[in-house]
Structures are given as C-alpha cells and as structure tokens.
Amino acid sequence: GQNIDQPTEMTATEGAIVQINCTYQTSGFNGLFWYQQHAGEAPTFLSYNVLDGLEEKGRFSSFLSRSKGYSYLLLKELQMKDSASYLCAVRLFNGQNFVFGPGTRLSVLP
Amino acid sequence: DGGITQSPKYLFRKEGQNVTLSCEQNLNHDAMYWYRQDPGQGLRLIYYSQIVNDFQKGDIAEGYSVSREKKESFPLTVTSAQKNPTAFYLCASIPSPARGAAGQPQHFGDGTRLSIL
Numbered sequence: 092g093q094n095i096d097q098p099t100e101m102t103a104t105e106g107a108i109v110q111i112n113c114t115y116q117t118s119g120f121n122g123l124f125w126y127q128q129h130a131g132e133a134p135t136f137l138s139y140n141v142l143d144g145l146e147e148k149g150r151f152s153s154f155l156s157r158s159k160g161y162s163y164l165l166l167k168e169l170q171m172k173d174s175a176s177y178l179c180a181v182r183l184f185n186g187q188n189f190v191f192g193p194g195t196r197l198s199v200l201p
Numbered sequence: 202d203g204g205i206t207q208s209p210k211y212l213f214r215k216e217g218q219n220v221t222l223s224c225e226q227n228l229n230h231d232a233m234y235w236y237r238q239d240p241g242q243g244l245r246l247i248y249y250s251q252i253v254n255d256f257q258k259g260d261i262a263e264g265y266s267v268s269r270e271k272k273e274s275f276p277l278t279v280t281s282a283q284k285n286p287t288a289f290y291l292c293a294s295i296p297s298p299a300r301g302a303a304g305q306p307q308h309f310g311d312g313t314r315l316s317i318l
Contacts, residue, residue, distance in 0.1 A: 099241075122304060124306055131314075132311065133309035133310060135309075141304065178243055178244070180244075187232050187249070187251055187297075189307065193241075194242070196241070
C-alpha cells in the first residue's frame with residue numbers, strides 16, 4: 092500500500108519561518124512534489140525533489156532524503172497570504188501516478 | 202493561454218440521478234486524472250487515463266465512470282451508485298514521460314463542487 096503522512100495543522104507568525112514535514116512509504120518513488128492549495132481552489136505547484144538534498148526557490152525550499160522516506164517544505168518570511176493547505180505528493184515508479192498526502196493546513200497569524 | 206477547464210463550478214445532484222463533470226485541456230497533455238477531495242483531506246484518485254481510449258481505475262472508482270474519446274477531454278460521470286458524492290472534484294493533466302515529463306508537475310483545473318439536493 093501507499094502511505095504519506097503530514098501534520099494536520101500548523102500555526103506560525105507573520106515574518107517567521109515554518110517547516111512542514113512529509114514522510115512516505117510507497118511501492119515506488121520517482122519524485123516528490125509540494126503544492127499549495129487555498130480553500131476552494133486548485134493546488135498550485137511549489138517545488139519538486141527527486142535527488143537527496145535541498146532545492147531553493149525564493150522564500151520556499153524543499154528537502155528530500157530518499158533513504159529516510161522524508162521531505163520537508165520550508166517557508167521563510169511568512170506572509171498572511173501563505174495561509175493555505177500544503178500537499179505533499181509522491182510520483183510512483185510508473186511515472187504517471189501520484190499519491191497525495193492529507194495536506195497540512197497552515198495558519199499565519201499577525 | 203493553455204490550461205484545463207472544468208465545468209460547471211457548482212453542481213447539485215438529486216437522489217437517483219447521474220451527473221457529468223466536464224474536463225477539457227488544450228495543453229496537448231497525454232495523461233489526465235480525476236481526484237476527489239473531501240473537507241480537510243488530501244486528493245484521492247478516482248480514474249486516470251494515459252492515452253485516448255484507455256483509462257484505469259484509481260483507489261475510489263466505485264460509483265464513477267469516465268470516457269476518453271478525445272485527447273482533450275476526460276469527462277467524469279457520478280452515478281446514482283455513488284451514495285456520498287458531496288465533495289470537491291479536481292481534474293489534472295500531465296505530459297507523457299516520453300515527452301520529457303520527468304519532474305513536470307500536474308496541472309489542475311479550478312474544480313467542481315458537487316452537492317446533493
């Protein structure tokens with residue numbers, strides 16, 4: 092079976108840094124994606140990791156350790172508009188299928 | 202501009218009725234997907250299609266049906282057999298691996314919110 096875990100909710104303060112973790116046990120692995128989803132809207136792509144290490148993209152960074160089945164999304168200089176759900180998704184070996192985690196709902200407080 | 206269009210944005214279903222959700226893309230993508238999202242939950246795969254005239258069941262296909270007669274279109278029918286259809290439905294697409302899709306994220310439509318009358 093496929094299993095992806097994320098914390099259900101997190102709260103942080105405007106201007107701070109927050110780390111959202113994702114652990115996975117899947118039958119294959121061909122990359123890990125992070126998406127942001129505002130309530131009632133479609134997910135939008137944030138980052139992609141397929142090799143171990145850190146990928147940085149402006150205020151957002153994502154880290155992957157394949158041996159540990161672990162990733163995190165790091166958000167710096169938090170803004171109110173960052174209040175959203177963050178979804179972790181693993182692309183399976185067949186390349187065309189994805190398994191999504193339950194999402195982490197982040198609330199940014201003033 | 203290329204993208205994925207889902208319609209309608211809101212849909213109401215009466216008991217015993219089948220309803221069809223539309224998904225059209227002009228991205229020339231090969232693979233298309235339907236997901237269901239319940240409040241506070243992640244995305245669960247209903248059906249996916251990698252090429253025209255072929256589709257595969259996902260994790261929660263019971264009570265749903267699809268067709269893929271054209272590359273651009275992947276409609277989802279929610280049948281009366283689906284007893285709890287109230288959810289947010291998302292359609293997505295991606296190029297095939299042969300077209301350099303490795304690392305390409307899925308593109309999503311804006312979703313259809315389905316409720317029971």
